[in-house]
Amino acid sequence: MExxxxxRGLVSERQLQRAGELAQLWQGTVPVxxxxxxxxxxxxxxxxxxxxx
Numbered sequence: 001m002e003x004x005x006x007x008r009g010l011v012s013e014r015q016l017q018r019a020g021e022l023a024q025l026w027q028g029t030v031p032v033x034x035x036x037x038x039x040x041x042x043x044x045x046x047x048x049x050x051x052x053x
Contacts, residue, residue, distance in 0.1 A: 011039050
């Protein structure tokens with residue numbers, strides 16, 4: 001998932017790192033955090049959910 005996001009220029013490595021930190025704090029998942037912060041759109045969020053299953 002990380003490679004997918006970075007390779008497509010959807011988020012930076014720093015954003016992904018921060019999302020991981022927030023996911024731990026919020027007891028959530030990285031895709032949910034990225035979407036809640038507005039760093040990815042709904043289509044990308046759905047693709048990440050399918051990718052992680």
